[in-house]
Amino acid sequence: xxxxxQNPRHKITKRxxxxxxxxxxxxxxxxxxxxxxxxxxxPEFLTYFQNEAQLEKSRLLSDRFSAERPKGSFSTLxxxxxxxxxxxMYLCASSLNTRSGYTFGSGTRLTVV
Amino acid sequence: xxxxxxxxxxxxxxxxxxxxxxCAYSNSAxxxxxxxxxxxxxxxxxxxxxxxxxxxxxxxxxxxxLNKTVKHLSLQIAATQPGDSAVYFCAENPDRNNDMRFGAGTRLTVKP
Numbered sequence: 001x002x003x004x005x006q007n008p009r010h011k012i013t014k015r016x017x018x019x020x021x022x023x024x025x026x027x028x029x030x031x032x033x034x035x036x037x038x039x040x041x042x043p044e045f046l047t048y049f050q051n052e053a054q055l056e057k058s059r060l061l062s063d064r065f066s067a068e069r070p071k072g073s074f075s076t077l078x079x080x081x082x083x084x085x086x087x088x089m090y091l092c093a094s095s096l097n098t099r100s101g102y103t104f105g106s107g108t109r110l111t112v113v
Numbered sequence: 114x115x116x117x118x119x120x121x122x123x124x125x126x127x128x129x130x131x132x133x134x135x136c137a138y139s140n141s142a143x144x145x146x147x148x149x150x151x152x153x154x155x156x157x158x159x160x161x162x163x164x165x166x167x168x169x170x171x172x173x174x175x176x177x178x179l180n181k182t183v184k185h186l187s188l189q190i191a192a193t194q195p196g197d198s199a200v201y202f203c204a205e206n207p208d209r210n211n212d213m214r215f216g217a218g219t220r221l222t223v224k225p
Contacts, residue, residue, distance in 0.1 A: 004156075033212055042202050042215030043157065056212065091156050099164075099206075101147050102213060104156030 004105035006092050012111045013082055020078045021108045025094030032075050033102065034067055035091040036060065043091055049075060082112045125222045132193045134219045136186040136203035143205040147213060148177055148188045152199045160188070160201075190221075198223045 005024040013019050025032045030051050035043035046065070047057045051072035061067075064082075069075040079086055089109050093102035126132045138146070144165035149157035161172045163179050163186075170177050176189040186203050200220050204213040 035215075040217070042204075042217050045212045045214065048212050093156070099145060101159035101162050102157075103159065104149075106154070106156050 004092055004094055004103050006090075006105035006108050008108055009106065010109045010111075012113060015084060015112055016081055018078065018080045019082055019110060020076050021090055021092075021110075023075045023077070023092030023094075023105060025074070025092070026103055027073075029094035029096050029103070030072065031095045031097065032069055033093045033095075034075070034077050035093065037089040037091055037107070038087075046077075079110075082110075084112045086110060087112045122217070123220045123222070125224060126193050128193060128195060128223050128225050130193055132188075132190040132197070132221060132223075134188045134190075134201050134221065136188075136216055138184050138186065138203070138205050140205060140207040141184065143207045145206040146177070146179065146186055147204045147206075148175075148186075149202045149204060149215075150197075150199045151202065151218070157202060193221075193223050195223045195225060197221060 007022045011019055033048040034046040036046055037043045044060055045058050046061050047067050048055055049069040052069050064080045067077045087110055089107040091104055091107045093104040095102045147162040148160040150160050151157045161175050161177050163170045163177045168179050174191045178187045190197055198221055200218040202215050202218045204215045206213050
């Protein structure tokens with residue numbers, strides 16, 4: 001296992017389309033996090049899972065956003081009816097527990113045109 | 114609301130000099146802090162962490178200082194190298210059951 005893997009690396013979509021991103025965490029990490037990062041800003045928390053349970057969702061996660069982590073392994077983040085404001089880098093991270101550093105993936109850069 | 118922030122958005126240093134990147138936090142309940150380095154096009158990379166029961170922690174060429182009295186964190190990089198050029202974020206964990214919260218970052222540029 002070489003780290004957190006995110007796919008695709010880049011996604012360009014037309015406004016109104018749905019997109020889905022995938023994150024494969026480090027296999028022994030039971031916590032998985034999604035963050036969004038816009039240019040010049042720090043990552044903003046979206047949601048996190050402990051195993052398959054989604055334990056917290058940010059107010060940033062509107063009803064157009066949904067995340068899943070079936071079987072507590074990989075996770076998907078879906079954005080429905082994309083808007084230009086959704087353009088950002090979507091980062092996934094995993095950790096063993098709350099007192100260990102996160103390992104981030106390289107992110108999926110979404111551009112909504 | 115309470116948040117993590119940084120004093121300076123940019124820092125430029127000469128190669129070989131020491132760098133100091135500062136971070137202020139306002140949530141007195143935070144008891145765990147991490148510094149991350151982010152290079153262009155990549156995700157943040159863990160550098161060093163510190164718990165609130167410590168005021169200093171050292172790694173390889175890096176030192177994190179925590180002053181809980183004034184809610185201040187700093188990252189010191191010794192003998193800064195061109196490869197250290199990146200954006201540096203501090204992050205805090207205000208609730209051990211929840212996630213890390215990030216500040217806006219400081220861009221470090223190392224001049225040869």
